[in-house]
Amino acid sequence: MxxxxxxxxxxxxxxxxxxxxxxxxxxxxxxxxxxxxxxxxxxxxxxxxxxxxxxxxxxxxxxxxxxxxxxxxxxxxxxxxxxxxxxxxxxxxxxxxxxxxxxxxxxxxxxxxxGCYPQGVIATIRPLVAAGLLPADLPITVNAISGYSGGGRQLIESYEADANASPYMPYALGFNHKHLPEMEKYSLLKSTPLFQPAVGNYAQGMVTAVPLQLGALNDAPSGAALYEAIADYYAGSNGFVQVAPFNGDQKREDLNPETFNGTNTMRLHVFANEDRRQAVLMAVYDNLGKxxxxxxxxxxxxxxxxxxxxxxxxx
The missing domain is CATH 3.40.50.720 (NAD(P)-binding Rossmann-like Domain)
Known part of the structure; x- marks a missing residue:
């Protein structure tokens, strides 16, 4: 039936x-x-x-x-x-x-x-808080970009009618985006992230980025430890969430927000500078897909x- x-x-x-x-x-x-x-x-x-x-x-x-x-x-x-x-x-x-x-x-x-934005943030932060590598009260900043399709019909029509539409338009600069409650709750955080999204002049696809000043922590985890915790968290999962290799790349073509358009794939990345004790966690996926x-x-x-x-x- x-x-x-x-x-x-x-x-x-x-x-x-x-x-x-x-x-x-x-x-x-x-x-x-x-x-x-x-x-x-x-x-x-x-x-x-x-x-x-x-x-x-x-x-x-x-x-x-x-x-x-x-x-x-x-x-x-x-x-x-x-x-x-x-x-x-x-x-x-x-x-x-x-x-x-x-x-x-x-x-x-x-x-x-x-919501589209929270998934990439939750996917990268939650495993690290759950593993005790990041404290739940750590101040988190999120930078992200999405295709204009995420803004609904009016924004789609506006971009498609304007040959000179902005290639990068930050918004929600009052820092009160409606995705914040789920981002905080399901990332296991005890404080609200500072979230700065932007719209790009392309139809769909997104990247979320969470920069981490690990040196501010008393017991700072290494980039390799962050990567291992995230990779272990998704090991054996269904395959929609993938973890890219941790190999010290400083530039990758597959960080293009349109990489996974039309699919239900989300790929996670960890980038780190061990000497500076800094890292960035990134997720790439289709805002209309995953x-x-x-x-x-x-x-x-x-x-x-x-x-x-x-x-x-x-x-």
Whole structure:
């Protein structure tokens, strides 16, 4: 029997990409709403309650409304908004985050899809805090860049209409980005990172970078120790999160944010100067893949007992 899936908000960037990844799968029946009824609460409620899996690709307030429209005890939900990412009753949908997370997602009724930026930060910082190599109260700075597709339809239209759009546009300079709560919580930090994101003049793909002044620590770990802890943390994982070799490279072509576009791959890097006791942790991935739509499909596969790789590409 096929699984009935309704993408609430399928006309948006994330929804379209999810639908593309699910198209043609014999194990699924995709439910669609008449375009004229997208804002009809009753029509949406009928589809939400008819689905086995509802994937919400909506603004926070609309996603919260969609959840309230579900009146049965059977529809399972993946919410791609930020409305439920730190909610105690929702499983956080970053399957590689810990050894327990995959099982939690498999059994959960409600799964909050991670934000694009936080995944790279969590993937690099959490293993080091868990291993005791970095203190949970260490001040963390995050620098990151994403393609303009991460900003939604208005930003996409703005960039695509402007031949002279800025190649690098920092934003969120009030340091109160909506991704901060999940970044702090799931990185196991006790203080909020200083997060400085930017938009590049390209469609999709992202890099997150966490610089570390290890010399500020009383017992500073080496770059090699950081690398070993991260590599050990993901050893034997599903293959979507990869760890690049630690070989002293000072420049790598695969740090291009577009390297893994169209895939569900995230690659982690550790760079270090042992004499200066400095390091940078980097993650490269597709903000529309592992950062959004790919993660949602991966979570759905886990929830319905399908092959985790079904409908997803890796590099």
């Amino acid at each position: 096929s699984v009935r899936v309704f993408i609430d908000g399928e006309a948006g960037t994330t929804g379209l990409q999810i639908r593309e990844r699910l198209a043609g799968r014999p194990d699924l029946t995709l439910l669609s709403i008449d375009p004229a009824l997208r804002k009809d609460t009753s029509a949406r409620a009928d589809l939400l309650n008819s689905a086995d899996i509802a994937i919400l690709c909506l603004p926070d307030s609309a996603a919260t409304e969609s959840v309230s429209l579900i009146q049965n005890s059977t529809t399972r939900v993946i919410d791609a908004s930020s409305a439920h990412r730190v909610h105690s009753e929702w499983a956080y949908g970053f399957a590689e985050m810990s050894k327990e997370q995959t099982a939690l997602i498999k059994e959960a009724r409600f799964v909050a899809n991670p 950062g959004a739509s790919g993660a949602a499909v991966q979570n759905m596969n886990l929830m319905i007992g399908a092959d985790p790789f079904e409908g997803l590409k890796t590099a």
